[in-house]
Structures are given as C-alpha cells and as structure tokens.
Amino acid sequence: MEGSSAESALSVSANSIRITDLTQDGDVLMFAITSQKLNSSAGVCVFREHEDFEWLQQSLFSQENVPGLQGIIFPPLPPKALPLQSNMQTKALKQLGFLALGQDWQGYCKALEFYLQQVATHPTLCKCKALDSFLINSESPGKQRGRKGIFNRLSQAVEEMRKESHKDVDNFFQNERNKNTNITALSKIATEKLIDVVMTEQKLALACGHFSTSLHLCVNQDDAAAVAFSKVCLKLSDIIEAVKQNFEKVASNNLTTLGLGLDLESRYQEAEKEMLFRRTCKLIELETVKKSTEKAKANKREVMEEFQKAVEKEFNLISSVAKEEIERFHSSRVNVLKNFLIGWCEQQLNTARECAELYSQHLEACRNMYSE
Amino acid sequence: MAEDREPPARLDAPHARSTDPEDAEDLFVSAVSKMEASPTSPAETIISSANGPEPEPEDIFLDEDPDDLFAEATEEVSLDSPERQPILSDGPSPAITPVTPTATLDPRVSEAFARSPDQDEEEEEHRDVFDVQISVSDPEKVGDGMNAYMVYKVSTKTSLSIFSRDQVSVKRRFSDFLGLHSKLASKYLHIGYIVPPAPEKSIVGMTKVKVGKEDTSSGEFVEKRRSALERYLMRTVKHPALLKDPDVLQFLESSELPRAVSTQALSGAGILRMVNKAADAVNKMTIKMNESDAWFEEKQQQFENLDVQLRKLHASVESLVCHRKELSLNTVSFAKSSAMLGNSEDHTALSRALSQLAEVEEKIDTLHQDQACHDFFLFSELLGDYVRLISAVKGVFDQRMKTWGKWQEAEMMLQRKREAEAKLQYANKPDKLQLAKDEIKEWEGKVQQGERDFEQISKVIRREVGRFEKDRVKDFKVVIVKYLESLVHTQQQLIKYWEAFLPEAKAIA
DSSP states (O other), X not given: OOOOSTTOOOSBOGGGOEEEEEEEETTEEEEEEEEEBSSSSOEEEEEEEHHHHHHHHHHHHTOSSOTTGGXXXXXXXXXXXXXXXXXXXXXXXXXXXXXXXXGGGHHHHHHHHHHHHHHHHSTTGGGOHHHHHHHHOSSOOTTOOOSOOSOOSOOOOHHHHHHHTOOOSOHHHHHHHHHHHHHHHHHHHHHHHHHHHHHHHHHHHHHHHHHHHHHHTTOOOSSHHHHHHHHXXXXXXXXXXXXXXXXXXXXXXXXXIIIHHHHHHHHHXXXXXXXXXXXXXXXXXXXXXXXHHHHOOHHHHHHHHHHHHHHHHHHHHHHHHHXXXXXXXXHHHHHHHHHHHHHHHHHHHHHHHHHHHHHHHHHHHHHHHTOO | OOOOOHHHHTSSHHHHHSOOHHHHHHHHHHHHHHHHHOOSOHHHHHHHHHHOSOXXXXXXXXXXXXXXXXXXXXXXXOTTOTTSOTTSOSSOOSSOOTTSHHHHHHHHHHHHHHTOOOHHHHHHHHHHHTOEEEEEEEEEEESSGGGOEEEEEEEEEEXXXXXXXXXXXXXXXXXXXXXXXXXXXXXXXXXXXXXOOOOOOOHHHHHHHHHTOOSHHHHHHHHHHHHHHHHHHHHHHHSHHHHTOHHHHHHHXXXXXXXXXXXXXXXXXXXXXXXXXXXXXXXXXXXXXXXXOHHHHHHHHHHHHHHHHHHHHHHHHHHHHHHHHHHHHHHHHHHHHHHHHHHHOOSHHHHHHHHHHHHHHHHHHHHHHHHHHHIIIIIIHHHHHHHHHHHHHHHHHHHHHHHHXXXXXXXXXXXXXXXXXXXXXXXXXXXXXXXXXXXXXXHHHHHHHHHHHHHHHHHHHHHHHHHHHHHHHHHHHHHHHHHHHHHHHHHHHHXXXXXXXXXXXXXXX
C-alpha cells in the first residue's frame, strides 16, 4: 500500500483529496481525510490531527536531495485551532483570523483541504514520501519530531528586518520583493476588514433573533384586541426571523468564498515572502563569503574559493527554482482568486434572490391580510 | 443625511388616506346601537347643537340623569380646579375661553357629532374625519447662538368643513407644539381622553443645533424631531374630539400664535411642574381605590405588561439600528481596502475585478444606510411613540382614580355634615342648624356630581381604550407593510448589483 520507491509519485489523485468530517475528542480536533487511489477505484480514509499536519509540513521542509529546496514557495499550513469556546473567540480570532469564524469549522476544514491539494499538485512536493504516507497510512505519523526544519516563521527581530530590505542583485527579484511586500500588507488588511464585516453581520443576526423573541413575548390572548395585536406581533416576528436568516446566510457566504480566498491569498503572499527572504539571506551569505574570500590570506584562499563556489551554486539553484515558483504562483493565484470571486458572487446572488422571493411572499400575505 | 425626507414625511399620510371602512364603522357602531335606545328625534338636535348649548341633553347623551349635564361641564373645565395636571396651560387659550358654557360644551358637542344617529350625517362625518393630511417640513434655523430655535412649516390639506380653508401652511416652533399639548391635556385629560403626548425635549440635541454644528448628528436630530412632530399632529387630529378642538384648529390655521412660555424646562412654571409631579406621586400612593369593575383592573394590568414589552422591543430595535450603522462603517472600510488591493494588482483583469468589488461594496453600504434609516424611522420611533402613549393611557387611569377619590371625599364630607347637623338638633341654635342643612344640601349635590364624574370618566376611558387598541393594531400593520416594502426593494437592488458584478468576476482571464 505504501508507494516507497525513490521517485514515488503520489498514489492518490490530488484533486480527490477531501476533508469530509471533523470530530472533537476533548481538546483535540480530528479530521477525516479521504482520497481516491489512482490506479483503482478504491477510496482511502485516514484520520489526522493538526500535529500530523505539522509533521507533514516539517517533513516537506526538511527533504534532502532536493535542489533549490529553499526556492520553493511552500503552501502555507493554517495554524492550529483550539476547539471554540465562546470566551475564546478573540483569542481564536488572533490566531486564526478568518478561519475562526465559520460555523462547524467549515472554513477551517476547507483551508486544510486546500493545503493538502496544493501540496499534492506541486510538481516537486508531491513526490515527498511523507505526503503519500500522510494520506494513506491508517496509523498517524505519530509524534515524530523530524529534523528541525530549515526555517520557521519570519521573526520580527531587528536583524531580520535589516536583512529583509537588503538590496537585490537581480531586478526581477527586487521588483517581486517590492510588490510582494506591498500586496502582503494590503491583503492582510483587506482580510481583517472583511472579518469585521462578517462579525457585524453575525451580530446583526443575533440582534434580529432577540427582537424576534421579544415579539413572541408580546403575545397574549386576553381579549379580542390583544389577539389582534398578537397576530401582528407574530407576523413581524416571522419577518424579523427571515431577516436574521438572511444575515446568517450572507455572512456564511462571505466566509466560505471571499473570506477564504482572501485569507488564502494573504497567507500565500506570506509564504512567498518567506521564500524570498530565504533567498535574500542566501544572497547576503554569498556576498559575505565573497568579501571574506577577497580578504583571505593565500593559504586559506583556495578553500574559501571552493566554499564560495558551493554557495554560489546553491544561490543560483535557489534563484532558478524561485523564478519558476514565482511564475507558477502568479498564474495560479489569479485563477484561485477568480474562482473564489465567482463563487462569492454566485452565492450572494442566489441568497439575494431567495431572500427577495421570501420577502415578496410575506409582503403579498400582509397586503392581503391587511387589505381594506 | 436625510435629504430624501419624503418617505418619513409620508409615513402617516397613507394611514390617513387609507380609509378603513371596517374600523371607521366600529367607531360609530357602538354609538348607533346606543342611540337606537334613545327615543328622541335626533335630527334637529344635531343642527342646533352645532351652534349653541341649547339642545335637550337627553337627546345627545346617554347618561341616566341628563339634567345635570351643563352643571358637570362647567365644573369640570373650570380653570380653578386644583386637581388639574401641572403641565397645563397657565392662562386661558386665546381662541376660546373654556370657562363659559359655550366653550365647555365643545368636547361634548364634538362627542355629539361623533355619535350622531343620523346615518347620512354619520357617513359624511367619518368620511371627513380621515381626510386630513398634515405635513411638517422645511426646518429653518432662526436667530443665533443660544437664543436660536428651529421653525417648522406645518401644512394642512383637508376637505373637512371645520377648517376655514382646504390648504393652509403656518410656521411653528417646538414650544408651540408643547403649548398645544399642554392646552389639550388641561381640557381633556381629566375627563378621560387619551391625549397624544408631544415629542420630548432634548437639551443636548437642541444645543448642538443652536450652536450651529452642521454635522450629520444635528441633521439627524432635526429630521427625527420633524418626523416626530408630524406624527404627533396626525395622532392628535385622528382623535375625533381633538380634531374639532378650537386650539387645534387655531394651531393649524392661524398665522400668529402667542408664545407658550410656560413650557420651558427651567422656568418658574417648570419648577412648579416638578413640585406638582412629586405631590401627585404621593397622592397616588395614598389613594387606594376599591375597584368594582374588573375590566379596569385587567386593562391596567395589560397596560403595565404592554409597557414593559414595548420598552424591551424598543431596546431591541435600537440595538439593531446601532449594528446596522456599524455594518455600514465596516463595509466602507472593506471597500477601501479592496480598492487599494485592486490598485496594486498587476494583473489587469484581476485588478479591475477588485476595483469593481470595492464599488459593489460601496453600493451595498448605501443600502445598509437606507435600511438602518428605515429600521429607525419605522420601528424605533413607532415603539418610542407607543411607550409614551402608554404613559398617557396610564395617566388617564390615574385621573379616574383621582375622580373616584374626589367622590369619596365628598361622601365623607357629607357624612360629617350630617353628623354635625344631628348634633345641632339638640343644641337649639336655629341659625346654625339652617346653615348645617344648607351645607348638607350642597354636599349631597357634590356627592352626586362626584359619582357622575366617575361614571362618565369610566365610560370615556372604555371608549378611548377601545379606540387606542384599534389604532395600535392599525399603526403596526401599516409599519410592517412599509418595512417589508423597503426590504423587498433593498433585495432587488442587491440582486442588480450582484448581477452586474458576475461578468466582471468571470472575465478574469
């Protein structure tokens, strides 16, 4: 069952990877991942928790014998989520941003699913054994601590900041870095603003719910006048209930399409940023080595030159992989965003149409009931 | 902000226009059935009562004991009556002095009109009653600084004959409205009519306007007040008795109105009001009424409950309005960030789509603002009005209690006088005895009158409560339909926006 040949391709179809279920076991969230085997019609289902995803990501980072590994834009893994309790909302928001807002973890599961699909469709990464084993082994990878990855999140140390703004030797990359910095910031802001919108929509739904309930409390059957008034209150209650459901639907649409898309874009831009940073660090390393080599005394010079050549080779490999990755990224992100935007528009349009229909029915009913 | 003042301005107009024959009939059905019991010829009564206080009382009113009608009338509306509510006018209304019998009959006369048994008269009457349209518009600031005030144009369109013209416009300021309410309350509250309360004062709101802040909040305040004044006037004229009141007519028609100074919060009259309100509260606690009529007890409880419920609803709606405003802000913010993304985007089609996204969001924001306005003007203000109306209703119930108290006091006095007389029988003081006998006669009269007052106010309240409850249902129905219309309209706009955006999204290569 394990495809463990040296150049193993994935044994399941990348596009069939789905996260179909989510269960909560105490503090731990378990995801059910299904996929379709490539050479048979058999399906596979495995259960993984976030730690397992982290293991996968680490494994990807720490692959050996992959030339220019550092030039790869690694699909970003959504951060770990704690099972939601109402008082943890703000904490969850800080951690997960968008993904914390959906009901039943819809958005979060979709984001994880997307991650797996992106890894599985990456020309280089799909060959990683860890991925195959992640997807088809009934046993989880366990708490294996692989070799510590070559990088983690960009820290905000002053040192790092200085490196980040190091001037590039290549115009293409300099431009890309500038654009990336810009868009990373803007997409992050846009995502946050959309979160605000969705949260307000949810608050509105809640407020409508309260209003609707209060109207129910006005019902009493004491006499004819009270009955007439109660009928009116109940009608209004129904209408407000419809308004509430509309808000919930609109918020959910925003979440699962545009929200998800913006969140993904934002995290992907970050991933590109990290890749570019790695390359920049390598560049700095190269330039430092060059300077040392120049200053080196004769006896050390040859060793240094050898070393310099190695670093240069690495740097060039990284740069060429990076270039490919960047182009691939540019075309795919436009496509991804396009799909999300279309999905968003279509869903909101459907919701608006359904809602208009419902309101019109209510209006007809009221006009008939209250007509002169 | 509220440039388009048309929708709120017309809020009550359709109500006036939409003659609901069922309801209109109800107003008169009870009158008709009661009138059938009366054996007199009503036709001549109506015509004569329009002009003077001559008509036989028994033709018009259904009281068992009609002879004392005028005596009642004179007493009740006497300006010297100590029981009057403290918010009343200080002086006689210039249009008509309520002290003379002619004028005191006005509420009675209009009742007569309302309960005319003559079918034709009646139909013309109730066709007329709903044909009054009042609009309050064109707020203008007059003066500067802290002495500034807003003046509103009050326009009346009607085909009723009691008005001197069928279209008239006058300019009024807020204190004029308060003055009108105060006069109406002084005339009608203590006989059991539910007088619609005037809009509330707002020192903060007005100060902002006076100081000249041209921002949205003072604009909103003026619009809110304008709409409230309009609703107040419409409610007032919908009341069949108040519609014919000379003060109301004068308010709507005459170009000059004497300034109502006693309505200022911090004036001498204002302080007096506060003191009297406190006295009233104490009185309320000491009068323990023997309620013999279950209907009143139930109704009072119902109104207590309704008060609580309405306040809760009002709070819910306010929260709704608040959140909508927040949504509007957030939507605009998101639109801006999206526009910036679009600008920084290299890919042309994507860039355009993102900019379009920003535009769609901005349009949606406008919709949110409109909807927030509707939520506010339709529901929040309606509920607020009703919370205040309930206070007026409770006030009327309190008046009944006071009337009862007065009657009981008269009974007690009579008792004492009788005891005093009994004692004097043995004291052999003939002149004092005669005095005592006279006093007994006087107090017997007062007791009878007290009882009649009480019965009368009870009857009026029953009718008023019935009318109030009908109106309440009508008002809410009208608002619901308007709200639904606004919801449908918003959704249809939304659909248009999404349909326009879809091709843009699909066009991203």
